[in-house]
Amino acid sequence: MMMTPDNPKAIRVDLQLIADMIEPGTRVLDVGCGNGTLLDYLWHFKQVDGRGIEISTQGVQACVSAGLSVVQGDVERDLKNYPDDAFDYVILSQTLQAMWEPRDVMTEMMRIGKRGIVSLPNFGYWRLRLYLMFHGRMPVSENLPYQWYNTPNIHFCTIRDFVALVKDMGLTIERSLFLDDTGTSRTIGTSVGLANWFGEQGVFLLRK
Amino acid sequence: MSDETVNATPVDQAYEAKAWPLPGKRVLLARDEPLRLDSGFRLHDIHVAYETWGELNADKSNAILICHALTGDHYVVGPHPVTGKPGWWEQIVGPGKVIDTDRYFVVCSNILGGCMGTTGPQDVNPDTGRPWGLEFPVITIGDMVRTQRLLIDHLEIDTLFAVVGGSMGGMQVLEWAAMYPERVFCAVPIATASYHSAQNIAFHEVGRQAIMADPDWCGGDYHAHGKRPHRGLAVARMAAHITYLSEPALTRKFGRNLQDRDAVSYGFDADFQVESYLRHQGSTFVDRFDANSYLYITRAMDYFDLSERHGGQLANTFKKTPVRFLVMSFTSDWLYPTRENREIVHALNAGAANVSFVEIDSDKGHDAFLLDEPEFHKVFEGFLEGCAEHRGLKRKRP
Structure with a gap:
C-alpha cells in the first residue's frame, strides 16, 4: 500500500480535505488511523512527522509494515499518555462517532494538539432524514453501511450538533467544509443550516 | 525426544569437549581502562566473543546489533558449535530474511557474564589466576550494554542502524536507547519489560x-x-x-x-x-x-528497572529521544505480558518519542519471538524497511 511521490494514489475525498488543511513539515497524530492511508499520504506529500493510534491488529500491522509509526491501542484509554501540545495537528477522521465519550476524546485531542481536525458523517444529511422519515428505520447508505445492531458508530451527530459542541467547549473553528453527494466540498462558514441539510460529511479545523 | 532423567548423572561430553576457541571472533577489551560496573567494581581485560554477518557499508550506517536472551548466545544462525542445532534466530536473520544479511552488517556478542566466550564467572580471574566463581562481580543489564558498547567502539561504528532483541535482549535494547540514544537510529525491544516483575x-x-x-x-x-x-x-x-x-x-x-x-x-x-x-x-x-x-x-535481570535512574519515571528516561522504536508483544506471553510492553509504549508516548507498537496474536507464549510467526516477521521487516528509508539506506532488492 506504500505510495511514493512518483506513484501518487488518489485518497478518499475527505482525507484529501484533511490533508489540504495541514502545513508541510509539521507533527501530526492520526487518531484511529486505520490502515494508514492518510499518514502515508502526509509523509510522502507533506513531509509530516506522523504518528498514529489504531485499535485493530490488521490496521496496525498494515501501517507498521508500511514503515509508519503507529501504536496499537484504545484511543479512549491511551490519549492521556501523550504530553500537552505534543503535535501540531491531532486528527479524528471518521473516528469521533465511534467513541464512548466523544467529548472527552475531543478534550484530549485539543490538549495534545495545537490544532485538531475532525471529520464526521452528518446525520442531518437530507437523504438520511428522508430515509428515516419514509422507511421508519435507521438509515443505511453507502457511507453508513451498518445495521443498528452492528454499527461501530455509537454516537451519531449532525453538523449543527457538532458546531454546538465546539462552541460549548470554547473552541474556535478555523476552517469548516462539507462534502455533498457529488463529492464536491463547500465552505460551511456561517451557512450551518445549509451544510446540515446538504453535507454528507463535515470537516473541521479547530484550535483552542 | 529423549527420555533421559535428571536423576541420572548426565554425561557432559559436549561441555567437557568445549575447549576454546569455539568458532567465531573474540576480542580482549577494557585493557587500558577498566569498565566501571553498576556495582562500582572495576572490571578489566574483558574477553568478548562475537559473530558478524554481512558487510559494513562505506559510511558505516547499516550495522544492526542483536542482543541475545538469558540462555542465548552469539550463534544466531548456523549450527551451534556445542549442540549442533540451528541458530536461535535462524527464522529472522539471513540473506533475504527480516534482518537481511545481504543488506545489513549484523553483529551479535555473547553477553558479559555469559559462558560462550565472553568473560563470565567460569573464566579465570586475571588478578588471582583462579576461576572467578562467586568472586565475579554482580553484573547488570547496563553492564552488558556497556560491554557491547566497547565492542561497537572496537568495530569503529558510531551509530548503529538498529539494536534489536527479545526478552532479556529487549532489556538490553532499552538500555542502549536510554544510555546511548545518539548511537542508535532505531530500537526493537520484543516481548520484554522495563523492569523485572515480582513474579519473574x-x-x-x-x-x-x-x-x-x-x-x-x-x-x-x-x-x-x-x-x-x-x-x-x-x-x-x-x-x-x-x-x-x-x-x-x-x-x-x-x-x-x-x-x-x-x-x-x-x-x-x-x-x-x-x-x-x-x-x-x-x-x-x-x-x-x-x-x-x-x-x-x-x-542481572532481577535488578533491571530502567526508571530507577530517573526517579521512578520511565517517561523521563526517554524524554525527547531521537530513537525510533518498535515494541512488539505476544498475546499468550505471560512472562512479559502485553501490559508490561505497553507500559514502555506509554512512557515513550509521554516523552513524545517515535514509537510503533503491535501485539501479535500467538498461542506460543513467550518463545513466540523465536518461532515461525509470519505476522511478527512481516511487521518487523516493514519497520526496518521504513527506518532504512528514513536513514537513507538503499531499498531492498526486488
Missing part, C-alpha cells in the same frame, strides 16, 4: 535455589572441585522453560499424552510426554550452559 524475580529465585541446593555446586566453587551442578541447573531450566510456553501451547503439543507407553506406570518415571520433554530440555541445557553464569545473568 520469583521464578528466577526458584532456579537459583535449585542450582545452589545441588551438592555439586560446592558453594559456587565447582570448577575447582572438578564437579558441575548439572541436576540443579537442569531443574532451573525445567522451571524456567515452563514460563517460556503457554498453557494452550503445552496442551496442543502434549495434552495428557503418555510417553512411550500405553498406561501410567504408577511410579515416578516420566509417564507423560510433557515430563519427558522438560527433562530433555533440562538435560540438554547443562551441556551448553554454566550454572554460575545462570545465577549471575538471572540476577
Whole structure:
C-alpha cells in the first residue's frame, strides 16, 4: 500500500480535505488511523512527522509494515499518555462517532494538539432524514453501511450538533467544509443550516 | 525426544569437549581502562566473543546489533558449535530474511557474564589466576550494554542502524536507547519489560535455589572441585522453560499424552510426554550452559528497572529521544505480558518519542519471538524497511 511521490494514489475525498488543511513539515497524530492511508499520504506529500493510534491488529500491522509509526491501542484509554501540545495537528477522521465519550476524546485531542481536525458523517444529511422519515428505520447508505445492531458508530451527530459542541467547549473553528453527494466540498462558514441539510460529511479545523 | 532423567548423572561430553576457541571472533577489551560496573567494581581485560554477518557499508550506517536472551548466545544462525542445532534466530536473520544479511552488517556478542566466550564467572580471574566463581562481580543489564558498547567502539561504528532483541535482549535494547540514544537510529525491544516483575524475580529465585541446593555446586566453587551442578541447573531450566510456553501451547503439543507407553506406570518415571520433554530440555541445557553464569545473568535481570535512574519515571528516561522504536508483544506471553510492553509504549508516548507498537496474536507464549510467526516477521521487516528509508539506506532488492 506504500505510495511514493512518483506513484501518487488518489485518497478518499475527505482525507484529501484533511490533508489540504495541514502545513508541510509539521507533527501530526492520526487518531484511529486505520490502515494508514492518510499518514502515508502526509509523509510522502507533506513531509509530516506522523504518528498514529489504531485499535485493530490488521490496521496496525498494515501501517507498521508500511514503515509508519503507529501504536496499537484504545484511543479512549491511551490519549492521556501523550504530553500537552505534543503535535501540531491531532486528527479524528471518521473516528469521533465511534467513541464512548466523544467529548472527552475531543478534550484530549485539543490538549495534545495545537490544532485538531475532525471529520464526521452528518446525520442531518437530507437523504438520511428522508430515509428515516419514509422507511421508519435507521438509515443505511453507502457511507453508513451498518445495521443498528452492528454499527461501530455509537454516537451519531449532525453538523449543527457538532458546531454546538465546539462552541460549548470554547473552541474556535478555523476552517469548516462539507462534502455533498457529488463529492464536491463547500465552505460551511456561517451557512450551518445549509451544510446540515446538504453535507454528507463535515470537516473541521479547530484550535483552542 | 529423549527420555533421559535428571536423576541420572548426565554425561557432559559436549561441555567437557568445549575447549576454546569455539568458532567465531573474540576480542580482549577494557585493557587500558577498566569498565566501571553498576556495582562500582572495576572490571578489566574483558574477553568478548562475537559473530558478524554481512558487510559494513562505506559510511558505516547499516550495522544492526542483536542482543541475545538469558540462555542465548552469539550463534544466531548456523549450527551451534556445542549442540549442533540451528541458530536461535535462524527464522529472522539471513540473506533475504527480516534482518537481511545481504543488506545489513549484523553483529551479535555473547553477553558479559555469559559462558560462550565472553568473560563470565567460569573464566579465570586475571588478578588471582583462579576461576572467578562467586568472586565475579554482580553484573547488570547496563553492564552488558556497556560491554557491547566497547565492542561497537572496537568495530569503529558510531551509530548503529538498529539494536534489536527479545526478552532479556529487549532489556538490553532499552538500555542502549536510554544510555546511548545518539548511537542508535532505531530500537526493537520484543516481548520484554522495563523492569523485572515480582513474579519473574520469583521464578528466577526458584532456579537459583535449585542450582545452589545441588551438592555439586560446592558453594559456587565447582570448577575447582572438578564437579558441575548439572541436576540443579537442569531443574532451573525445567522451571524456567515452563514460563517460556503457554498453557494452550503445552496442551496442543502434549495434552495428557503418555510417553512411550500405553498406561501410567504408577511410579515416578516420566509417564507423560510433557515430563519427558522438560527433562530433555533440562538435560540438554547443562551441556551448553554454566550454572554460575545462570545465577549471575538471572540476577542481572532481577535488578533491571530502567526508571530507577530517573526517579521512578520511565517517561523521563526517554524524554525527547531521537530513537525510533518498535515494541512488539505476544498475546499468550505471560512472562512479559502485553501490559508490561505497553507500559514502555506509554512512557515513550509521554516523552513524545517515535514509537510503533503491535501485539501479535500467538498461542506460543513467550518463545513466540523465536518461532515461525509470519505476522511478527512481516511487521518487523516493514519497520526496518521504513527506518532504512528514513536513514537513507538503499531499498531492498526486488
